[in-house]
Amino acid sequence: MKLEEIYAKYDEIIRKDSSLPYIKCKDCNYTFFYARHFCPKCGSRNIEVLKSSGIGKVFSWTKIYRKGETWIYGIVELEEGFRVYCNFTDNVKIGDKVKVKIVRNDKYYSILASRV
Amino acid sequence: MIVGFASNLYKKYEGSAFEILADTLFSALDVAGLNKDEIDGLFLTVLPGTFDGYATLHFPTAQIAQYLGIKPKFTKVFDYGGASALSMIYHAYKAIKAGEGDTIACIVGGKASDLRGKGVTVDSVDKAYADVSITPFDRLFRGLNDLNPVSDYALVANRHKYLFGSTDEQRALIAVRQRFNAQNNDKAMFRDPLTVEQVLKSSIVAEPLRLLEIVYPIDGFHVFIVSKRSSKSNLRPIDVLAYGEAHWTVMPTELDDIIYTPAVQSAKDIFNLNKVDAFELYDSFTITVMLQVEDIGLAEKGKGGEFFEKHDTTYLGDIPINTGGGSLNTGQPAYMSGGVILEEALLQLNDMAKGHQVKDADTVFLNGIGGWNRAHSVSLVLGEEK
Ligand SMILES: [Zn+2]
Numbered sequence: 223m224k225l226e227e228i229y230a231k232y233d234e235i236i237r238k239d240s241s242l243p244y245i246k247c248k249d250c251n252y253t254f255f256y257a258r259h260f261c262p263k264c265g266s267r268n269i270e271v272l273k274s275s276g277i278g279k280v281f282s283w284t285k286i287y288r289k290g291e292t293w294i295y296g297i298v299e300l301e302e303g304f305r306v307y308c309n310f311t312d313n314v315k316i317g318d319k320v321k322v323k324i325v326r327n328d329k330y331y332s333i334l335a336s337r338v
Numbered sequence: 339m340i341v342g343f344a345s346n347l348y349k350k351y352e353g354s355a356f357e358i359l360a361d362t363l364f365s366a367l368d369v370a371g372l373n374k375d376e377i378d379g380l381f382l383t384v385l386p387g388t389f390d391g392y393a394t395l396h397f398p399t400a401q402i403a404q405y406l407g408i409k410p411k412f413t414k415v416f417d418y419g420g421a422s423a424l425s426m427i428y429h430a431y432k433a434i435k436a437g438e439g440d441t442i443a444c445i446v447g448g449k450a451s452d453l454r455g456k457g458v459t460v461d462s463v464d465k466a467y468a469d470v471s472i473t474p475f476d477r478l479f480r481g482l483n484d485l486n487p488v489s490d491y492a493l494v495a496n497r498h499k500y501l502f503g504s505t506d507e508q509r510a511l512i513a514v515r516q517r518f519n520a521q522n523n524d525k526a527m528f529r530d531p532l533t534v535e536q537v538l539k540s541s542i543v544a545e546p547l548r549l550l551e552i553v554y555p556i557d558g559f560h561v562f563i564v565s566k567r568s569s570k571s572n573l574r575p576i577d578v579l580a581y582g583e584a585h586w587t588v589m590p591t592e593l594d595d596i597i598y599t600p601a602v603q604s605a606k607d608i609f610n611l612n613k614v615d616a617f618e619l620y621d622s623f624t625i626t627v628m629l630q631v632e633d634i635g636l637a638e639k640g641k642g643g644e645f646f647e648k649h650d651t652t653y654l655g656d657i658p659i660n661t662g663g664g665s666l667n668t669g670q671p672a673y674m675s676g677g678v679i680l681e682e683a684l685l686q687l688n689d690m691a692k693g694h695q696v697k698d699a700d701t702v703f704l705n706g707i708g709g710w711n712r713a714h715s716v717s718l719v720l721g722e723e724k
Contacts, residue, residue: 229477256475256589282500282596284492285545286485289457295484295544296493297591305591309482316500330481 223269228257231271233326240323242274242333244304253304276322277301277338280314298322298335308333339431339564341571342370343684347525347558347671350451355389356405359559363406363443366561370441371570378439380410381430383422386463386470387456388448388672393467402445411439419708420620421583422446423560423676424716428581430564440566447559448672454555460673461486461710472710475589485544487622488552490590490711492544495625498597499546501640506546508643509624510537513550513666515651516621520663522693525681527554528667551624556669560677562684574688579701580608580719587713599626600715601633601705609719611635615699616686617657618679620707621664630705631659634717653694661686661694676706676716683720 228245235243246253247261248268260267283296294310298320308322311334320335344365346358367374384398395401399413414429416422426444433439453459456466462485464470473479484490498504517532532550540549568575584603590596611634619630628642636657637645651659662668662682665675683702685691691699701721708714 232478254592256473256478256592258474262588262592281591282493282497284489284496284547285542286483286489286492287542287544288485293483295482295489297596307479307482307484307591316497327481329477331478332481 223259225257225259228259228271232257235271235273236324236326236331240325242276242300242306242322242324243271244274244300244302245269246272253302255304255306274300274302274322278320278322278335280316280318280320281305282316283310283314306333308335311336339434339566339568340427340562340576340684341565341568341573342366342368342372342563343561343681344369345525345558345560345677345681347556347668349527349556349669351449351557355449355557358557359402359445359447360406362447362559362561363445366443366563369571369573370563370565372441372563372565372567374406374408376441376567377408377443378411379430379433379442380408380413380445381416381426381442382445383416383418383426383674385419385448385460385673387453387460387466388450390449391452393463393470418706418714418716420622420674420676421706421708421714421716422674423680424704424706424718425583427562427564427680428578428718431578434564434566442564444562444564445559446671446674446677449557450555450670450672451557459485459488460555461490473589487711488544488547491623491625492547494596494629495546497595498625498628501597504628504640504643506538507534508646509551509628510534511646512624512627513537515646516660516664516666518652519661519694520667523662523667524692526663526667527556527669547623547625553622553665553670553675555673556671558671560671560681562680575722576684576687576720577723578718579721579723580717582606582608582717584715585713590711597629597639599629599633599707599712601630601707601717604715605634605705605717608717609703611703614701614703614719615658616661616683616696616702617659618661618683618702618704619659620675620679620705621660621666622670622675622707626707627660630707634703634705653696658696661696662691674708676708679704679706687720
């Protein structure tokens, strides 16, 4: 698979219902989100693009205070085993269960996680 | 072989980065007793957005050599951010020992005020300039509101608290000790005594990190002259006693855990820490220092906070750390503190650290951390070969 094909599949999954795509290596089962056309663990090209349940746990978080504004930013570990950076819609603690949504804005994607 | 060094630091310099750079280089050459035409090698580092407001320099080593009016035999850019300064010194020593040249100028710095004025941080430089690539995954990574690198270290600090029970007070203690060390350092911008309470009362920037736990980005340069010609220099003949570097350039989300830095690898078994008289550790944030104390092996993983409770880390103490107050107190030139810790190490080794001198400092361990989200670590031990 070429990188652009992977991104096309990502787009298809995201457009459908804001679900989070990810990649699984069919040889070593390593899962990852940040797209490459091979498995960064074992080097295999035998990979597939899948749709995550979007369910995960807060791995770490921070609440940022800037010019009168606040927002919450952090990392979620999905139940499929990979992690993503995201913005949280709620106050969270490490270990809290969350559901992740992803949307495309122009060129970039935004990932939001809410407590469930 | 470090025969000259100098620095010029400003909260905000009204003028060009080329001016500060050249003035600092000439001061360092004065100390070395050399002139610019004797420079064989030019090593430097630049961070996007920190050179006179430009996102990048086209052929940076050539531009800088042009302004200085020098014709080096070789040039090299080190792009490890805060770890660059330490790497340059080692590679300069190696180049000279290999006979590639006699004199190498190592340059670190720039103008942080250009970016500061745009209201962005250095790892959010893409918010100030279009089409700056931050990661190979920009499409999936950007579009998010962060405040890198503050947010990155805040995530680490919160996870460290969660996993090991480290406390805000323990991190504050690091800022307090370093301020004590800064009180008599004429390079320091912040010198008033500081208490744990004051640190904890300062405003939160990214939870749990507070204002007094974060470096202030400034303008300025450090220049180090490495040369085998040292007859006119009064500096002690300092050698590189040990060296290690490591580059963990994976996305932090793909690390086993974010509470480790590549110092785990760069510092692994390179030197007997009991033989070290002072430690100069990268201090972009209080948590950075706590992580390095653990990762270089001064404390077990997770016990960095307790380490600061148990040991006196002032320049008068049993394990002196960041003896001049570190960049938390001098400010961070162009978002890279490597020059600050390297200059302090050289002051200590040359008995020139007035008001904060560690008695009989013969061996200094340095660790630099830098790059996007702590990707690079360089460990360096300086002292006289015995
Ligand atoms: Zn694999």
